[in-house]
Structures are given as structure tokens and as C-alpha cells.
Amino acid sequence: MSEATTTDERGYSATKEQLQKRLRRIEGQVRGIEKMVDEDRYCIDVLTQIAAVNTALESLAFKVLDDHVNHCVTDALASGNPKEAAAKSKELMEAVQRFARTR
DSSP, X not given: OOOOOTTXXXXXXXGHHHHHHHHHHHHHHXXXXXHHHHTTOOHHHHHHHHHHHHHHHHXXXXXXXXXXXXXXXXXXXXXXXXXXXXXXXXHHHXXXXXXXXXX
């Protein structure tokens, strides 16, 4: 797990309810895919829904990444602490690289 930001608040804290709502929607989509498989629905229809879930997750990931950059990384850079700024910058690059590998 990553360290807390200097304010012990996450970058997504301001939009937490919105993120949770999106996650519940994605969860419902995944349950829908499970039901489609249970009902032996056409392969292409199942694949279309899987693609929709992947797109929704990717969109959510970009939102969390954007919040991280605009809150956690920005705060670390503004702190004037070179070690903290370097650590958050390294953490950001590792997250971007991990995210890029999944694509």
C-alpha cells in the first residue's frame, strides 16, 4: 500500500461518491455478463459487454490517476520537500507503466 498524502486525504476524496457510483454500475455490468453466460447468450454479445466493462474500468482508472496527479503529486511538489516530490513522481511513473502494460 502507498503512503498517505501529507494531509492523510486521498486525491479522489472529493469525488469518492461519484467513483463509488461508477463502481456499482460496473459491478452491475459484470453481473449482467455473468447472467448472459448463464443464459448461453451469443458470444459476440458477451464480448461486446466485456468491452464495455473494460472501457468503464479504464475510464475510472484515468479519473483516479487524474485525481492522484492533481492532488497527491501536486501537493508533494508544492511541499518543497525534494524527497517527497521524487517519491511521488516515481510512484506516479510506476503506476502509469503498470497501467500501460495492461493495455
